[in-house]
Amino acid sequence: MTAPLLDVRDLAIGFPGHVVVHGVSFHINAGETVALVGESGCGKSVTAFALMRLLPPTAAILRGRVLFDGTDLVTASPAAMREVRGKRISLIQQEPMTSLNPVLTVGAQIVEVIRRHEPVTRSAARQRAEELLDLVGIPEPRRRADEFPHQFSGGMRQRVMVAMAVACQPRLIVADEPTTALDVTIQAQVLDLLDGLRRKLGMAVLLITHDLGVVAQWADRTMVMYAGRIVEQTAVRPFFRHPRHPYARGLLAASVSDAGDGHYTTRRLREIPGSVASAAHEPGCPFAPRCPEMIPACRAAPPPLERLADGSEVACIISVPSEVPHVAAFG
Amino acid sequence: MSALSQETAFAPLRGPAVIRHRLLRASLHNPSFLLGLAILFTIIGIALAAGFLFPGDPQDMVGTPALWPGQDADFLLGTDSLGRDVASGLAHGARVSLLVGVSAAALGLVIGTLIGAVSGYFGGWIDTVLVRLTELFQTVPAFLLVIVIVAIGQPSAPVIALAIGVAAWPTVARLARAQFRSLREAEFVTAARSLGYTAPRIIFVEILPNAMAPIIVTASVMVANAILTEAGLSFLNMGDPNLISWGSMIGDGRPLLRTAWFLCALPGGAIALTVLSLNLVGDGLNDVLNPRSGLA
């Protein structure tokens, strides 16, 4: 069995005064798309930034290892990290207008990425930049390479971001809510583009999203985070067919898109009562205050992430691996 | 519904932070702010107690002229060329400086905030007219404007304060206008409009409390500037002839600069100290009130 491309072990991240990520462990294999799902405050973005050591100065990695192709990124030197970022791990963020420098042309920004990591001449880099713009589906790439970000629409800008991200053929792309700010008709195009490039260039993608439809259509595996912990990790099909963790079940049940033909006149959306703030001072499982299946033992200690027979993992002491549809738990 | 109420009982997001407490906590961690406050309070204290510490008129000639500090136990800081007690002059001068400084700044703040708020909120031709007016006042050198106004009226402390206030409002107006222009697009302002709130209510009750932070910071600097302007006027003998102020003391001490330089140095030092303390307080307020400063 080949070693995974990215192997995170017991990664914990904190700000002064409180811990945001409580020792998460997961892996990403070469060439696969792993979705990281969770709601605000669950720590998914912080985890993603920590992988690339892009945390704000007030945050700190408290412990853990991030093994990327054999190197531990947590202890790597700043110089080593600069070689990794943009070249071996790339980042695509949510808001392309603020990720792109408004005073540089799009072509110049792509060239900058290329020349930072590869010893090529300016004209060769420029040629490559135009090829990349063509690759991501921007019409008239030669002309548009000399235009500024504000001359592009939101979807086009995000394509430019994709071009920059794949410019040096990284092994892993971290995409933090890449289509949340885009219209739904554009979202499909951009995600299809990313997926196509992934297959073609053999990259892995860590796709951070809150949209379960996106997870179902574009991810191979999914991880669910709640209050700084991973609570479930499975392949995508089993996840939607029989999610194990009560929070995952609740998310799927509450998801409006899952309502299908449902209408408010005939059925009520199943809620997860309360809010994530209740996890703050909980000594046991962080989801216990909101969990419909909570038993007293749940509040003793946070349950560890346990591996099941089929390779999936759940952090719940009472989760029952059954074929019962998720509807029943919250009905 | 009651079960729902219980479940939505909230946990505070970031500790027990109410805006006031956060302010207090942040200020206590800022040594320069505290230093500035300490100096300022001392000066205010002396000004308040001037009548008690140094009864009588500081303009009275009470001693031998040009005594050095420490020469005579009755006059710890010496006397000036006319035999007036320097210490008494400093203490009573503090009153003048602070009173004129604060009232001038207050006037400037009120006028400037009003004009800036109306200009920023309404936009359109109102904005154009008021911006031109602001520019007009800004292009006239402030000190000269003050001199002209004082020359037209009488050189008394209230008129001086008025003049300085009138010269100082443009800075505040620009600031207020920028604040109101950006805040009027805020969603809670749109909500206020959709609820039928009148423009005065929106300007003063909805937007102004949110716009005050940079204006408050500017206030301390304005007081400092007003004190300096008043001192300059008095130095040039254009101040209130019935009052001793730090500026007038410097002016009176000028002829004796070579022999009794303390007559200039002491009031000059007082001015410098006051201005310094106001600047420190202003910086501290900026750190505390500015949401982007990272102290929130």
Next chain:
Amino acid sequence: MSLLSVDGLRTRYVTHGRVVNAVDGVSLEVGQGETVGLVGESGCGKSTLGKTILRLLTPVEGSIRILGNEISDLGQFALLPFRRRMQMVFQDPFGSLNPRQTVATLLSTPLKVHGRGNRAERRRRVLDIVSRVGLPSTALDRYPHEFSGGQRQRIGIARALVLQPELVICDEPVSALDLSIQAQILNLLVDLKRDLGLSYLFISHDLSVVRYFADRVLVMYLGRIVESADHAALWREPRHPYTRALLAAVPRPDPDRPRGPVPLRGELTASEAGGCRFRARCPDAFGRCATEEPVLRKVAPGHLAACHLA
């Protein structure tokens, strides 16, 4: 008589010397007790439409009638009695509440401004509405920053309802909320509609939410309504190519039903004048589409579409 009746509404923006009709000839109706969903992507004008109906913007053309009363040309003072009858729930739970006011102030000021009751009555009304939206009475003395996003949205809803309006325009009320909180807020809105006899104009870009929540759905594109149908019919039988593309683009949370192609060409661009404004992206556009702008017409009982091919 409908609660809200809009006819031929046009709202104009002037940016950089260019004139843009953000709302370009919209007609719609909201009946008493009805929920009308308004769906469209960014730039279609749905938010502008909502704000124009509320008279936060002034239309250049067209009529807006609340229970028969024309309000499109009224001054701000004459609008006051009508403002009480229609309110808005905003998208951003963080920006839509004044950070310097307590919840009590936020909720009682509308009552004060509209002269409803004395202090005791206002207090009673505020307590009532706060409990209806599922918040404890201790919330009244707190400031907005002490609440989570979902709770702030509840406060926003309470503020919209404190004057007892009949029509509530919801402008993307759940778009900024987490998934699990969306369900809570949508359920709350359904309950309030039933308990207080409200009508909603529900604006959203999220088709799944609109499908669940609305009785009738209007699809908007570049300032015009391109399709109008009841919720089941729109999904069962979309008649306009844009609607079909929208529906195809929504990713389903079911890995066993993979996404199909999205029948669209290119991105949102303003088509040249004359003809259908969707033709630049339409996979089915033909000759007539370039010369003649299609009119919103009946294609089936209760179903309207603006397409030559519908």
